[in-house]
Amino acid sequence: MNAVDLIRSAVKNSLRSKTRTILTVLSIFIGAFTLTLTSGVGTGINQYIDTTVASIGADDVLTVTKAAEDSSEGPVEYDPAAVAVDSPNSPPGAPRFSLIALTTDDLDAIGAVDGVLSVQPQLSVSPDYVQVAAGTAYEANVGSFIPGMALDLAAGAEPDSDSSDYEVAVPVSFVTPLGFTDDADALGATLTLAITDVTGTQSELAATIVGVSEEGLAGSTAFTANEVLTEALYDAQSVGLSESSKDSYAQAVVRFDPTGAEEDLTTLKAGLSDLGYTGTTVEDQIGSFKAVIDGIVLVLNAFAVIALLAAGFGIVNTLLMSVQERTREIGLMKAMGLGGGKIFGLFSLEAVFIGLMGSAIGVGIGMLAGMGANAVLADTLLADLPGLTLVAFDPASLATIILVVMGLAFLAGTIPALRAARQDPIESLRYE
Template sequence: MRTLDLFGAAVSNTWRSKTRTILTALAIFVGAFTLTLTGGLGTGINRYIDDTVSSIGASDVMTVTKASDSASGGIGGGSGPVEYDPDAVSAGVGGGPGTTVTALTPDDLDTLASVAGVLRVEPTRALSADYVQHGEGTKYVASVGSLIPGQSLQLAAGAAPDGATDAAQVVLPVSLVEPLGFDSNDAALGQQVTVAISDAARTPHTVTATVVGVAEETLVGSASLIPNDALADELWALQNTGVPEAQQDRFASATVWFADDATADDIAALKSALTAVGYTGTTVTDQLGAFKTVIDAIVLVLNAFAAIALLAASFGIVNTLYMSVQERTREIGLMKAMGMASGRVFSLFSLEAVFIGFLGSMTGVGLAMLAGSGISSALSAGPFADLAGLTLIAFDAGSVVTIVVAVMAIAFVAGTLPAARAARKDPVEALRYE
């Protein structure tokens, strides 16, 4: 029997018992459907994280903090009593309530500048605004963030703040547009808002700034006001009113620049050099990499359930083909008596198993892609509408093909036992079988 005929016969034989074949394929379908959907979830979220990193564009900068054994996780942080550190300062936005780090001083900035591979150093100022307000409207609590040097904001409207102007400018997070009384993102542009901040004696001060942009919700910095340099300088000066001059130059972190063509090994070497002198360096990719680790772990757990479904399906394939071998004993004997080699008989039954795997996997993958696209579109227009560019469930052609091939391979392995049994049958004994 020619190879092409062998394929045709295998496909035809699988439909001798349609009900049994369909039920076995459905078991495979469940596993393939789950694998495709969970894989698409991981692909979609990781792709969004990669896009977020790319949009930041700060591939040649690193956030540096001072390593300290006395850094505090705050009351209730679960790390036990922490020794008081007079040099500790607030970790700033994103650090969590009560989180502190050892302050960087001008001497620390000089030390960082002397580390091999560091091109430039700038301190990061932690600003703690009291509230933001438009006109006589409601006052809303808002943190003040900062642009990582080289960062490009994901804007819903307007433009990034101008660092070269002396006029105070600010970018609002999209979550504050309607609460502040603006009808739309575009309506907020050019309007004045008041930012309040208290000094060391808790005396409140206010600064008026012009809204030049509205920032989309992202994985980082989504709920912060982003000031330009003029506004940040004014807020910093007001916040430090009454603070002794010697205590003013204390920073939670610093930004260091390195070569924009630095390789992964170069960046790792720079981190090691910083660690050697008592500092910790973190790139934006490192920070967002934690999200990817969590997502990959969740997807791995979900895939485990799909693997269990495929394992159950493999037993179904074994059962289906064993019954087929039993029912076709005389036919196998006739084929071998007419000269078909044992290897050909083995191939025939193995191809039947592979075809069942192909049938179940293609159906599962196809329906999973349809369901995933529908779910993703619904969520993008609903709960995740503020996360611009997020496709929650996305499919990669390579991953889809891998799933189909993997399921067919599992089906082949499952079919080897009954196929081997068919190949070993003695033609004389098989022809006598009733």
């Protein structure tokens, strides 16, 4: 019997007892459906984290702060050089311990560390308000756009860091309050940013709105300014400050070669910490969060796999009945010269086909259900988290589900298939 005939016969045989096959397929379907949804949730949330991560910072960037004295052992000694810097640019959730400000000397030291491509101070600016034309003025945070980071945009483009014009992206929640009819309407408009220096003088800067950003998980309700604008704001804010105050920063941004090996990054971090600095990548900040999500998804998947195991016993049962019913047919085929290996193949292929049907239907309907859930949840439960697709599907993981179920079905099928393969042809031909 050639392979094509073997597959065709297996498919035909599995459809012979329809009710029984449908019931078995149904039990596999339940497992595959659950697995599709749970892994879909995992994919969806992780994708969301990834986009959020991209909007927080680039993957070739280390945020460097001066490590505070290790406070875990006893009281911390007073350090007159320590200047508490409130850092609006540190990501939310990061512990707000007081940081020691970085000076120009620090920047030079960081720049000299092996593996550092460039170092830039992270300028923190806090404008008084933002305003469009003569509209209402709102309080706002402004963050600097680091080349390489990807804003989750609702409209327009990211602020151009090479541009000499002042460019800004506004968060989507500010579009209507600022007096625009929709996201597209905001593009190209002029935003006025007001900032006060230490002497109490307020100055205004005008920037062009080039993009509208989605609010990410990291709660980025901040305006994103390009480098020139950030510098201009910083200069305006620093009028009247002493040179040393002006040149002290909460954080510095270090670029490194992201294509290098993992060890390079480790060496770089070690080099920084030797000098008393702490370097964290965006991944470091978000990684633990992802690990928790992965853990939860793993547990959910385990439940789905238990359902699939139960379904596997269903396959064993179905095929044992089938072997029983077809004793004579098996005996006849053996008498006619079909080898035991082919008989084994026939029954295990039947099991694999049942697995394929169950998993394909499960994955298909699971995807439909996931998309349905997304549509409903996006407007209700998850309305506050724009950009989050709760259930997302990754072709590779869906294919893995189908393959795993087929593999499981094959394993379940080996018991009945072995029994069929070992059947004595004479037993079925004995009828005296």
